[in-house]
Amino acid sequence: MSPPEKKARTEKYKALYDKDFPPLKNKLIFQVIKGEKIHKVPVWIMRQAGRYLPEYRKGRANNEFFKVCQTPELACEVTLQPIDRYGDLLDASIIFSDIMVVPQAMGLVCEMVPGKGPTFPEPIRKPEDLKRLTDKVNVDDSLGYVFDAITLTRQKLDGRVPLFGFSGGPWTLMAYMIEGSGSKTYSKAKAWLYNHPKDSKVLLQKITDVIIPYLVGQLIQLFESNSGELSPQCFTEFVMPYIIQIVDKVKEKTEALGYNIPVSIFARGSHYAIEELSKTKFDIIQVDWTMDPKKTRETAKAKVLQGNADPSLLYGSKETIYQNVEKMIEGFGVKKYIANLGHGMYPDHDPEHLKYYLEAIRDVSSKKLK
């Protein structure tokens, strides 16, 4: 985006920033975190705005993926699609964007290649390549479009549900920046942890320093989606120190402004880390479907847990979905719990089956909460 375009964008949204945000009508997630009485378990879904929705595919036919992310009107429109479709069955929205906007802000080119996903034509290969990264990233300049999209969306939501902001975690972003795309083994990125531990920490810190000023929203989720690739030892050394910095600093910053913003962590695949994570300031721990709800609840007694049905459950019948939801809620319990899937929606999911899942959560949990 050229500087005059950027200025126009900022001017355009100034009035929206100055206007008070509409008060929240649905506060279920905040009530769960505060331990207040609720009438049903709240639910939202990772990738709830996406290719499984015909209205999303229709809009995307004319617009490149990152163009949607970078155009606040389009990002807002797509964010609202599942909220408009499912009405009060959903209890949160999540801003339409991608974790790759942070590496882009750091000066790396990342393109969405059809059939392949996000791809870096010139990934970081050796420690000298770190010099190619922008030295001091001005987050307001380079990611201002996300802030504008968040502001516009909060106005347009009119308080129906709260809005999640999100970021990839430092390790997950480092892994993509070195691999250049998704990978089966993440062996190039993991080789860095063993061969260049110091440079790895320089890179993780650079990413952390961009994430902290970037994270805004009424709720926040940090996606360490690639954490399950690591040994417990590497997790402790290369993930924990950075995600703790992020949650501590984000809390400090927002509390100083008078806000208490709940922060959620999704360390996908890191079973061994649940206990360690339950001792941090994260308010919510999102778990994947390979974790048993009851055992996870026993391990992280005091924390709000979020998850965790296998996304493939949505290929099942209405009855199958209902029975699995009953078991899931039985395991987690109806308190300190936010329902979600164990990972994002798949492009070939039937939107009607997501509705069955959302209805089952409402029906099963409201009976138990009576």
Ligand SMILES: Cc1c2[nH]c(c1CCC(=O)O)Cc1[nH]c(c(CCC(=O)O)c1C)Cc1[nH]c(c(CCC(=O)O)c1C)Cc1[nH]c(c(CCC(=O)O)c1C)C2
């Ligand atoms: C809809 C969508 C997104 N990203 C991608 C798509 C499909 C692309 C398309 O429309 O063509 C490509 C897209 N973006 C990414 C991938 C995975 C790449 C790979 O590992 O191979 C793809 C196909 C990278 C990505 N992107 C994201 C993660 C973390 C969560 C997770 O573990 O899935 C990751 C790893 C986060 C993400 N990505 C997105 C959201 C939007 C908000 C919502 O949830 O509704 C979010 C939160 C949006």
